[in-house]
Amino acid sequence: MDYIEINHLTKDYGNNIGLFDINLRIKQGEALGIVGANGAGKTTLLRCIMGFIKPTTGNITIEQKDTWLKSAEVKHLIGYVPGEIAFPELRSGIEFLKSQAEFLRLKYFTDANSIISTLKLDTSANLRRMSKGMKQKTAIVECFMSKPKIIILDEPSTGLDPLMRESFLKLLKQAKQNGATIIMTSHLFEELEEICDRVALIEQGKLKEIVSTSKIKRYPYREYNISFKDQKEYLSFCQEPFDIIDADVDINQVTIKVNKKNIPNLLSTLKKYNLSYLTENKYTLEKYFNEFVKKES
């Protein structure tokens, strides 16, 4: 029995919309990312985990408890940042946080306070008049203040400025270090790559592919764009025994793919040339998935 199990989960809304036979096993302490186009079914999956909707068939269990039948019980373990933040009718941020603390039966507010200062959040501001970023921060505080064992995030860094996003990711990493299990959806591949152990691709309700980020990191090839001072050098290099995957004669640029082991060889070869620039196209998760999607069609 794994910590979180998604077994043959189907939620059929008709017209081929919903989730269809999703199977996932998540270990304790694992961080799982979920990507997919808008409308693919990511939020539906999170709603099922949160017990907001009932599966048509199949189920999800957390610590062997069904998330629909034992929804409230399971919430003891969960911290949640929803995709669209909608606060209840209360005056200020601090009032909301105190109210949630009561709902969660939190005894101490110290954790909340430390996160509040980390994110530089003004909790006295009026809930109705907060900016998207402030709302997001407030939601993040609410999620982390109970030190949850399972953290569920639906596009958590939207609305955060880059600085705040850094702080948030630090928070997340810290939680992971402390043993939390994380499920997050995002459109930002970099942050998924940074945090997650595995990333799943959901397309039209079906789980198409799941890849571990370490695999991405261990990718044996590097891609470089090399631009030469003049056409002569450019043409000359084209004769070299390297795997040239793209060439643009107008800017004297070639794109080559080279095995990591072969890099010293490349560099010594390049010594002979006059270069304009040399840049790397990093192999990322995004690239991986783009290639995957291309292969599919």
Next chain:
Amino acid sequence: MFSKPLFKQSCKANFITWLFVTVITCIMIAMVIIILGTLKVNSVQTSMMNILISDTLESTIEEYSMKSYAIADTTLKESSKYYEEAKEFFESQSANMEENEVIIEYNELIASGITDSEARNQITSNKSELEALAINLFIDYYLIHGDMESSEETINFLISSIVHKFSDDLIQSGVSETTQTTLELIVASIDDYLNSTNKNVQDFANQLIPNIMSEVFYSFSVVQNDKTIYVSDYFTKDAIYETSYTSIVSYRAQMAIREEKLWEEFQQTSEYETMTEEERQEYIDNQLSEYEEVTIINLSESLLGQLPEAIANSLTELVEMDVYGLVIGSLFYKIAGLLLPIIYVIMVSNNLLASQVDNGSMAYVLSTPTKRSKVTFTQMSFLTLSLFAMFALLTITSVISLFIVSGGGISISIPQMLLLNLGAFLTVFALSGICFLASSWFNQSKYALGIGGGISMFFLVTTILGLFGSSSIPQAIRIESMNYFNYFTIITLFDTTSILAGTLDYLWKFGVLALIGLITYLIGMIKFNKKDLPL
């Protein structure tokens, strides 16, 4: 089962609305009660009522005057006949009873074991009617007084026996027990009459009866609809005398005309020739006596009596209309006073569930270890308790207001006022259940408000329309067909008419209202538990 933080949240979010509605509604009931209790409600209605009462009393005076006159006429005619006879007979007897023939015979018969009435029959067996009467009176006298005393005393005895017969007849006819003054009046008058030379019975009675009536009726009072009506408020003694006198005169005139006609007709018949004077007079008298009752009824008919029954009833109903019951019972507690609490219920029940699902904030509640049933139960409790608090304050305000104007004529008692408030609470409770059900069922505010609000408002509007056909509106101005609307609203189950009339019909209907509330809340709870939430 109960979530304190959620309850707190609901209180904070809805307190201002609750306060506003409660304060305004309390002010309204206080104003209604105080205004009704201090200002003159309806002067036209009051004067109509007074006219009808005085007319009814007048009709009663006339009726009894004429009846008493008819009795006096008969009694006095008879008694003056035997008075003479008795007087002669008494005077002819010797003063010593022991030597009196009649008494000796009577005692012998009694001693031999015969009953009193048998003895009398024997003694009077071959005597004329008048003689028999005289002898009987003599025996009565002997039994009461023993010895024959002065002639004055004898005459008093005779007169008092006549008076007693007369007042017995009066009492039997329905005029209440004659008072002491009345008896003295009768004695004095009859004494005068019997000793006067010009003995016209009818003129005498015409004088006597109005005197009696003015004595009797002046102290008369009758209880109607928990109110005591004193005749002395409407008539002076002189006025009673006048009314009585005039009615007797009319009666005599009618009977005289009738008698003349009877003679005319009688003279045409064959029997007329064969009868003696006496026989003819007897025949006519018998015929006349049949006309007595009809004539009295005709001459003493009241205003209302002259109208067809349906109209008389609706007029009475109009005059007796319970304005307080109408305004406070029906108008306020079923319509005007319910309006704001219903609006409160529509808005708040939406706020508690549907609105939070619609805008997504319910996600925060349900992202905590809070069961859905806990959510619905807590919100249900908030709604019900806030309503209870609202109506508790309303009850207190209405009872205090009643105290302030006590004596101002408001016909609603404290227990009735408590029941009215309870009924209003149960009605709004039932409606809150319906609105809560709509709020638990739908995921969008617009549907919760539309359906819950729509149904509630529909019920309220149908109650307004149905009011015009209901029994709180007097028949004279009621629009009967509008009563159909009352079948389409649950507010009809709040039976204010029954509460104010003191019957128990309202009780089971209260039960139905409570049941409607409980069932709708329950269904709402179950639905919310099971459905998908788009959070």
